[in-house]
C-alpha cells in the first residue's frame with residue numbers, strides 16, 4: 001500500500017499554480033513542491049555559465065556539474081540551493097523564466113531531475129506543481145488537476161505581480177514571453193505540457209483566487225474521500 005498521498009497540479013505559466021498549490025498544501029498539511037523552481041535553478045546555472053539555453057551540447061556538458069538541493073527552512077518558502085548556494089531570490093526574473101523553459105526541453109535535464117522529484121513524493125505527502133507531474137513524474141498521483149486560464153488573463157496576472165516588484169516590463173512583453181514559453185513547453189518532444197487523461201480541468205479565467213482554491217480543495221476532498 002502507498003504510504004503517502006500525492007496531488008499533481010499541472011498547467012501553463014501564470015495559471016496561478018504555485019499560489020494555489022501552496023495554499024492547498026497548507027490546508028492539507030502536505031509539503032508543497034514547486035518543480036518549476038528546480039528547472040529555474042538549472043536554467044540559472046546555464047545562464048551564469050554564459051551558455052545558451054537551447055545549446056544542447058553545452059547543456060549536456062554542464063549538467064553533471066549541477067547539484068540541486070531543496071530545503072524547507074520553515075519560512076514558507078521552498079529554498080533552492082545550487083551547488084550549496086541559496087539562489088531562491090535569483091531565479092524569478094523573466095530572463096531565468098525563459099532559460100528554465102529552454103533547458104527543460106533537453107532530455108538530459110529532465111532525466112537528471114526526475115528522481116529528485118519522485119524521491120520527495122516517496123517520503124512526504126506532497127502537492128507538486130509543474131508541467132508533467134500527472135503525466136510523467138507521478139503518473140499514479142491520487143489527485144491530478146490541470147489548472148489553466150486564458151493567455152490574456154495569465155499574462156495580466158503575471159504583469160501585475162512584476163509591477164508590484166518594481167519591474168518595468170510592459171503587459172505586451174509579458175504576454176509575448178508567455179506565449180513563447182507556452183509554445184516551447186507544450187511542443188517539446190520530451191514530457192511536454194499536457195493534461196493527463198485522468199486530470200480534472202480547472203479553468204480559472206473567470207474565477208477569483210478564493211473560488212479557484214475552493215474548487216481545487218473540493219476536488220481533492222472528493223478524490224481522497226476526505
Ligand code: DC
Pocket residue numbers: 013014035036037039040097100101104105129130131132133181185
Ligand atoms: O512553473 P515555472 O513557470 O516556474 O516553470 C519554469 C519553466 O520550467 C517552465 O517554463 C517549464 C519548466 N518546467 C518543466 O518543464 N516541467 C516542470 N514540471 C516544471 C517546470
